[in-house]
Amino acid sequence: MTKELDNNAYLDMELLRFTTAGSVDDGKSTLIGRLLYDSKSIFIDQYEAIEASSKRKGDDYVNLALLTDGLRAEREQGITIDVAYRYYATPKRKFIIADTPGHIQYTRNMVTGASTANLALILVDARKGLLEQTQRHTFIAALLGIPHIVFCINKMDLVDYSQEVYDRIRDEIEGFTSKLDVKDIQFIPVSALIGDNVVHKSKK
Amino acid sequence: MISYSITHLEELEAEAIYVLREVFAQFENAALLFSGGKDSIVVSHLARKAFWPARIPFSLLHIDTGHNFPETLVFRDAYIKKIGAELIIGSVQESIDKGRVVEEKGYNASRNVLQTVTLLDTIEKYKFDCAIGGARRDEEKARAKERFFSHRDEFGQWDPKNQRPELWNIFNGRKHHGEHFRVFPISNWTEMDVWQYIYHEKIEIPSLYYSHQRESFKRDGVIMAATDFMELKEGEEIKVRTLRFRTIGDATCTGATISKAITIEEIIQEVAAARTTERGTRADDKRSEAAMEDRKKEGYF
Ligand SMILES: Nc1nc2c(ncn2[C@@H]2O[C@H](COP(=O)(O)OP(=O)(O)O)[C@@H](O)[C@H]2O)c(=O)[nH]1
Numbered sequence: 001m002t003k004e005l006d007n008n009a010y011l012d013m014e015l016l017r018f019t020t021a022g023s024v025d026d027g028k029s030t031l032i033g034r035l036l037y038d039s040k041s042i043f044i045d046q047y048e049a050i051e052a053s054s055k056r057k058g059d060d061y062v063n064l065a066l067l068t069d070g071l072r073a074e075r076e077q078g079i080t081i082d083v084a085y086r087y088y089a090t091p092k093r094k095f096i097i098a099d100t101p102g103h104i105q106y107t108r109n110m111v112t113g114a115s116t117a118n119l120a121l122i123l124v125d126a127r128k129g130l131l132e133q134t135q136r137h138t139f140i141a142a143l144l145g146i147p148h149i150v151f152c153i154n155k156m157d158l159v160d161y162s163q164e165v166y167d168r169i170r171d172e173i174e175g176f177t178s179k180l181d182v183k184d185i186q187f188i189p190v191s192a193l194i195g196d197n198v199v200h201k202s203k204k
Numbered sequence: 205m206i207s208y209s210i211t212h213l214e215e216l217e218a219e220a221i222y223v224l225r226e227v228f229a230q231f232e233n234a235a236l237l238f239s240g241g242k243d244s245i246v247v248s249h250l251a252r253k254a255f256w257p258a259r260i261p262f263s264l265l266h267i268d269t270g271h272n273f274p275e276t277l278v279f280r281d282a283y284i285k286k287i288g289a290e291l292i293i294g295s296v297q298e299s300i301d302k303g304r305v306v307e308e309k310g311y312n313a314s315r316n317v318l319q320t321v322t323l324l325d326t327i328e329k330y331k332f333d334c335a336i337g338g339a340r341r342d343e344e345k346a347r348a349k350e351r352f353f354s355h356r357d358e359f360g361q362w363d364p365k366n367q368r369p370e371l372w373n374i375f376n377g378r379k380h381h382g383e384h385f386r387v388f389p390i391s392n393w394t395e396m397d398v399w400q401y402i403y404h405e406k407i408e409i410p411s412l413y414y415s416h417q418r419e420s421f422k423r424d425g426v427i428m429a430a431t432d433f434m435e436l437k438e439g440e441e442i443k444v445r446t447l448r449f450r451t452i453g454d455a456t457c458t459g460a461t462i463s464k465a466i467t468i469e470e471i472i473q474e475v476a477a478a479r480t481t482e483r484g485t486r487a488d489d490k491r492s493e494a495a496m497e498d499r500k501k502e503g504y505f
């Protein structure tokens with residue numbers, strides 16, 4: 001690449017590849033949709049398309065998970081079958097997001113998406129806590145050597161944003177991950193559906 | 205230890221070059237799909253870099269719908285000459301004449317869907333075991349699901365529900381006789397990345413991408429170029445507009461945008477401000493919600 005343009009801000013950006021993980025229905029696709037939507041990375045025609053398709057299915061809200069669930073079978077069944085890649089940028093960084101499936105029979109697709117990631121967002125349903133699939137995905141993320149893991153305790157809206165529930169799940173996960181070799185583990189309570197604490201900091 | 209970091213565009217370039225070399229290593233007879241659009245131009249450019257100073261070790265394959273903008277063909281022929289590549293043309297007109305496909309009728313008739321048959325026939329005729337394409341995952345929701353190395357069965361079909369694992373930078377090109385692969389080196393590039401790369405590498409592109417005056421008409425809110433290939437409906441009226449194309453495909457399904465951008469810098473500013481995707485002007489994607497997925501399953505690009 002030519003030297004003279006080194007001062008160009010676009011060229012100076014770093015690339016971060018991250019993946020979602022966690023059990024079925026814990027909110028992975030919704031979280032990615034929310035992240036893209038709230039960071040204004042969705043184009044009008046894309047939004048109109050998922051709006052129309054939510055309406056057709058009888059949802060009374062726009063289902064942001066449809067942004068990554070792009071296959072016909074995924075939309076019909078409301079699940080993620082294969083990894084979807086999405087892209088967005090902030091002024092400092094470019095992001096490549098892999099939204100992966102939670103079902104056990106699609107684990108190979110989850111591994112495909114996770115293999116190139118530097119960061120994994122592992123979703124946990126606040127009502128259900130640490131599930132077998134959460135453990136499996138966390139273990140895979142550690143095996144793949146992903147250096148950063150963020151556990152997103154999701155659906156906080158369904159547990160009244162309870163600190164107690166959050167702390168309990170956090171303890172449970174810390175007990176499990178103490179045996180794993182991961183450089184950096186963080187925890188964040190979120191509501192992907194409502195958009196609480198995803199792009200905008202929670203007031204709750 | 206010296207700290208070493210690369211920018212995201214360098215990382216994307218390195219990834220694409222790696223994939224192209226991997227194609228050469230794993231396949232016997234690969235073709236590079238060349239439409240004369242910016243993405244296939246960028247892939248050709250990357251292929252030149254990957255094998256420089258040798259020539260690109262792939263034939264360039266153009267699936268010609270016969271409904272081209274003349275500018276694209278002028279560009280294509282000059283480009284082929286410049287890089288010294290071999291050009292193979294698969295002609296949709298020929299497929300129609302042979303009775304392999306039937307021309308669509310009506311106002312929105314397009315040869316876009318028919319291309320798939322021509323593409324698969326050409327792949328079979330020349331015994332290509334791999335076709336390299338410039339598709340990007342950010343273009344469309346079904347494309348967002350595709351692997352770098354995308355397996356096609358003996359009928360050229362893609363099975364999106366049963367894709368192979370693809371870990372790290374290990375690409376699996378194993379196949380049975382008669383099957384082939386589609387490989388997408390710039391899978392992870394966005395529209396913006398492509399334009400930035402064109403800018404920084406000073407890559408030549410067809411004049412259609414720059415603002416110009418053109419006779420055009422509006423259909424379903426999309427500005428279409430007036431060409432011999434399209435019939436006007438009642439009430440549609442031809443006007444000269446100052447416009448450019450964000451993506452170039454078949455003239456019957458590529459919409460234009462009103463624009464005054466005459467340099468790449470100006471195009472980049474437009475892309476940065478755009479609130480619709482580049483395919484938002486593509487009539488071929490609007491046919492149904494899963495239009496792209498359906499076409500891809502059958503063997504489309
Ligand atoms: N109440 C509530 N529902 C959520 C939240 N996040 C996701 N959901 C719902 O949980 C279901 C599964 O979400 P989805 O994103 O498809 O989960 P995935 O399988 O992990 O990708 C959908 O019905 C979502 O609307 C949340 O924060 N709060």
Ligand SMILES: [Mg+2]
Binds near residue numbers: 080
């Ligand atoms: Mg999902």
